[in-house]
Amino acid sequence: MLDAKDMKILEILMKDGRKPFTEIAKELNTSESSIRKRVRKMEKEGIIKGYIAVIDPSKIGYNVVALTGFDTDPQNFLMVAKKLCEFEEVKKVYTSTGDHMIMAEIWAKDGQELTNIIFNKIGKIEGIKKVCPAIILEQLK
């Protein structure tokens, strides 16, 4: 189980994933080695799954970010979800209880490229029956 100090460390790293352990240590009034040990433990247990840089897609030419729902044959569901993960344009994949059981975040340069990715690439996966992209207009948090 996590104690209060672990939770504090998580909160800090969820906001600034690159913060040096020395700084975290100072903030929490403890030693750098203690922070390091706790972080390593949380990494090992899968509590911390990794660290990522958060990019503004539009600033590197990806003007269209689409939260895309997929309907599949139930028989092919898990296979489709796994295949989706293999595409570089697909940044996130999860299963959900919403209108579509598979949701994926897809990045494209413009609408025409999105059409191309969805139908000439992803849409060729066997078992996909419907594709429903919703464009993300603005991320606020």
Added chain:
Amino acid sequence: MLDAKDMKILEILMKDGRKPFTEIAKELNTSESSIRKRVRKMEKEGIIKGYIAVIDPSKIGYNVVALTGFDTDPQNFLMVAKKLCEFEEVKKVYTSTGDHMIMAEIWAKDGQELTNIIFNKIGKIEGIKKVCPAIILEQLK
């Protein structure tokens, strides 16, 4: 504009946001100071918006992650979107062209807490007309 080396750095940091610049430099056959300069520039221009630790919510007691759509009076739309960002339980907020124009990711310990967050806290924001949570079952990527 970004050159090929910038794009490489972004790719590396989108996978491992904590990788030391010295390692990135070695990988890209350049100096640590060159990497540092490029990263600082991309941070300053808002291309890199930050770095975050990616947490497995279920491992710290958040068993219910809900991708939640909000319908609002068009008059109050932007105000509602901004107020949503202030809640600690709300991890992401964006506007989209899907079934609901505001989407938010909410973390809760269980279904009962989700009901409580949605209706006793968030639902009190003036202008919210409908709340549609979909539970994320599993994140695959």
Added chain:
Amino acid sequence: MLDAKDMKILEILMKDGRKPFTEIAKELNTSESSIRKRVRKMEKEGIIKGYIAVIDPSKIGYNVVALTGFDTDPQNFLMVAKKLCEFEEVKKVYTSTGDHMIMAEIWAKDGQELTNIIFNKIGKIEGIKKVCPAIILEQLK
């Protein structure tokens, strides 16, 4: 925590809620007093919430059983859900992440009575914005 014997008792009572403890004891090769003790404990801890006779509504004149979704102002959500519980015609109430956040099972003698219950009685609760009844045609399990 429940052990294997507790789980066995639960399974038996979920199929025949009136089975005498003596019979359960014989089936599980233990004493009647042991069964009684375990059952009382599970009742006290809220694991067993009660025992009910399962009725065939059509055989006592309720020809229309409607699984009914309710949309409400988020502000009035919890109050509406609680008020619904007070109606005798409403047999079950729960909150869900489906198309409607409140679902209720309503029994009526015929379609005309259902219309009357929904609009002259339940529909008068303040804060209800839409009522969506779906008729249960046949219960198979």
Added chain:
Amino acid sequence: MLDAKDMKILEILMKDGRKPFTEIAKELNTSESSIRKRVRKMEKEGIIKGYIAVIDPSKIGYNVVALTGFDTDPQNFLMVAKKLCEFEEVKKVYTSTGDHMIMAEIWAKDGQELTNIIFNKIGKIEGIKKVCPAIILEQLK
């Protein structure tokens, strides 16, 4: 046809399905044998279909209860509905006039297990075309 006394007995047993006939008799000012006779008759005629213990699923480790709609080929509809009844994880099955003609209540330990039940087990039934789970957040009545 049922008389007023039968209806009273039903009301009592729908609330407390384990109440001894002697207590019901006292409450209704009649003999235990009269109650027994009436109950046996209603059981025989299928008015009382059985007695069940009502369990709180979350207290025995089932954190996810999903009211799940199924779409099928009309040709396979009745066969699918019957096959669904055979799964232990499926607690209730009925046909309805709502968005999905088959509705089933499924119990799972968490979201990942639900995904597994739905796609690796139930989804393999031939003729199922779409599966739409809605999570029950809280049962109020």
Added chain:
Amino acid sequence: MLDAKDMKILEILMKDGRKPFTEIAKELNTSESSIRKRVRKMEKEGIIKGYIAVIDPSKIGYNVVALTGFDTDPQNFLMVAKKLCEFEEVKKVYTSTGDHMIMAEIWAKDGQELTNIIFNKIGKIEGIKKVCPAIILEQLK
């Protein structure tokens, strides 16, 4: 209760509501007075609610027949349904468990007149929140 002869008479009149009783009598091998008596009884008991000529709307200039769903405040539901019946352009009104609880058949000369009927006349009824017309393309039976 209806006997077989009554049912036969109904079947005949549901296909040809103007058929003279003498012809029905001949067809069913009975007297004209017996038919008359049975029909009068069924009219009196509300089994036969009336007789109508079935018109082809497009042949008298009604090119647009719209099956129109209405959403209302639950509080005003029954009042709205009754008010709808008063409009000459509204040919049928019923309550249903479909996507909209009130359905009405509206006849109009063209799309522009339909817009006018729906918004300048019917839409002024207090309590109507949404109007969803679907155009009937062809009646086959």
Added chain:
Amino acid sequence: MLDAKDMKILEILMKDGRKPFTEIAKELNTSESSIRKRVRKMEKEGIIKGYIAVIDPSKIGYNVVALTGFDTDPQNFLMVAKKLCEFEEVKKVYTSTGDHMIMAEIWAKDGQELTNIIFNKIGKIEGIKKVCPAIILEQLK
């Protein structure tokens, strides 16, 4: 083209399809033969498609009247619509621009019979992909 007198006759017959021509003649201040001639002409031109007795289905044992939408392969659409017309339980069939392109009115004795009609009879038509029944609760006009 129809003149004002034709329209008057139509209005009368749409309300009382069995009204004797002599009475209509008196009402419109004209001769019975004139009425007869005009009616015969409108029948011949398909303006009047027929006359029907309007029955209260619940009074002859049809407790469930379902406005049922059908989704089909576009390839089989017209064939399905025609086959539907052949079923005795199907009282009306039309094509529409609503959620389902084929709508049919089906009469059944109860929910179980409706399930049976829809899946064991109608659902066997090749090309039907989805069936969506909505129960008519009450006809007001």
Added chain:
Amino acid sequence: MLDAKDMKILEILMKDGRKPFTEIAKELNTSESSIRKRVRKMEKEGIIKGYIAVIDPSKIGYNVVALTGFDTDPQNFLMVAKKLCEFEEVKKVYTSTGDHMIMAEIWAKDGQELTNIIFNKIGKIEGIKKVCPAIILEQLK
């Protein structure tokens, strides 16, 4: 009524609205003055409502074209539709029987501007209850 030559002229102008009358005349083997007379007549009768240059929005910086549905109070419907016409960003407005009774085509530079147009400008019109933009990815004809 239009004759075959009028229809030919329309077909030509629907493809090339700037074609000189002399060329149309040559194509149809008639005089320039005859074409001019026919075109003027069709303009006067409102058959030809005007001529427009067809622009590729993305080539002049409008990267987001949204086919946007509006839901309104029925009471304010016609007023809202008319107000929408006054906005420069709104290129087309029509009423329809689809999911939304008002549809409008809106041009914006990017997603953020679309959000701004919809909520800070258009959304302020009284009576608008819901706004549902769908992004046009590519126009093929």
Added chain:
Amino acid sequence: MLDAKDMKILEILMKDGRKPFTEIAKELNTSESSIRKRVRKMEKEGIIKGYIAVIDPSKIGYNVVALTGFDTDPQNFLMVAKKLCEFEEVKKVYTSTGDHMIMAEIWAKDGQELTNIIFNKIGKIEGIKKVCPAIILEQLK
């Protein structure tokens, strides 16, 4: 890149696509040859895709204009979209992120012809799974 004068010319031509260059020149205080050069350049670069006469469909006998959504197998999506363009009755085709990924504008003389076009002609294209026409009631801009 376009300058302010180019934008002015576009604005003028988007309202009156047939306006002579001499008149545009006078309006913008420049020479006819300058206008001609700029227009030719914008035509060549695909900024101006063409010029069309705008017709009132109902005035030439097309009483039914349907904005029609198509659902397809993702595998056949692009092929279907291209085939749709070949039909004369189909006036516009585009891909979108709305409820249906292909939208087409179809003109027909009446509802029966629309049914015929959709199912006997267009519906025969392989890969089309669902067709959802919405009737345009009135174009306001």
